Amino acid sequence: MSNLQNSTIQGFRPIIPKQPKILVLGSMPSVKSLEDEFYYAHSRNAFWPIIENLTGRSLKSISEKIxxxxxLGIFLWDVLQACERKGSLDSAIRNPEANDFEGIFTDYPEIQAVCFNGQAAEKLFRQHVLKHQSLPAGLVYRSLPSTSPANAKLKIEDKYLIWEENLRPFL
Known part of the structure; x- marks a missing residue:
């Protein structure tokens, strides 16, 4: 897949824990994640270090991350199942197609919170999910700072604190 032209890309299947409590949503996998066929594969993405911080464990392999x-009871997925995009930036997303969240909340009613990995994920969710799908009342929604290395507004230590503060009540 060339990064020089818009390409239709498909997202990953969700990672579903035995007892999901929190749904963490990104927008769409980055080019690096698509190449490695796993979530948050860029070496400077803070997602897995944040999970390491929460668990106190070193997570090297995909099986350790899962x-x-x-x-932790974290259900990991993306807002979009497919889109067209040049490169990895969320601002380059065109023709987004949302995942089926009605089905997820029917199958996993124990999910209490939806946490967005960045403002783009939240915006896509509001535009392409909340306006078109019926979701349960009473869900808690939290917008967290993007773990992407493109989000350089916050130091990684600050990202850790914000993520932990928002996830910990549901763990």
């Missing part, structure tokens, strides 16, 4: 999410 196990950590399972232990």
């Amino acid at each position: 196990s950590a999410l399972d232990d």
